[in-house]
Amino acid sequence: MKMHGLGNDFVVVDERSTARRVDAALARRVGDRHRGVGFDQLAVIRDGADADLELLFWNADGSTAGACGNATRCIAAWEMARRGQGTLTLRTERGLLLAQDAGDGLTSVNMGAPLLAWADVPLAREVPTLHLPIDGDPVATGMGNPHCTFFVDDAEAVDLPTFGATHEHHPLFPERTNVQVAHVVAPDHLRMRVWERGAGITLASGSSSCATAVAAARRGITGRKVRIDLDGGTIQVDWREDGVWMTGPTAHVFDGVLL
CATH class of the missing domain: 3.10.310.10 (Diaminopimelate Epimerase; Chain A, domain 1)
Known part of the structure; x- marks a missing residue:
């Protein structure tokens, strides 16, 4: 199918x-x-x-x-x-x-619950997952896949083909990583674009949406329930006690x- x-x-x-x-x-x-x-x-x-x-x-x-x-x-x-x-x-x-x-x-x-410890993402060494030592101050999150989320002023302005390909292979991510760029529209609303490891730019990504919502909530820039606008449409993410829906x-x- x-x-x-x-x-x-x-x-x-x-x-x-x-x-x-x-x-x-x-x-x-x-x-x-x-x-x-x-x-x-x-x-x-x-x-x-x-x-x-x-x-x-x-x-x-x-x-x-x-x-x-x-x-x-x-x-x-x-x-x-x-x-x-x-x-x-x-x-x-x-x-x-x-x-x-x-x-x-x-x-x-x-x-399921997000993986927030450095070894679970996984990362190559022990660093704070909420503030990675990478230019742009991204957040690392594990959602079954590793994710690296950058909060920027304007997600549309990022040269994603170059930016995504470069960071997918960052040495801090031994299994490569999915890369998201996002900006805040409102306390319950994000705009996100995504580069997926092994695939490149995609119109949407479910695990990336979950990782970005978790990263935004951890940073305190949104609540735990957000609407995310992707290139292909809109998805709702709700980080609850029993997992990320x-x-x-x-x-x-x-x-x-x-x-």
């Missing part, structure tokens, strides 16, 4: 009734937007031992990702509709996640057969 959440697009391969076929080479071939299908991430559905589904994620460069919030929401929305139920559990590297039908075409997923629309584009 081809799906997207706010333009953050995915190929979804259902391996529940087939042999396991997805590997790094196949992910790169399918991810080629000129010679394949094209995606920001590829998600694989498998039967879950302790959940309704198990999900694995691949980037377009063939590397793996521990979390992909928008793909999780898209798959959850599709599976909940298929089963005729309003909740779903999904097992990812991030842990056991709960999805809910939020009504009005929206789907919510609890992405994000809510937004999903889209199923087409079905296909992998030969």
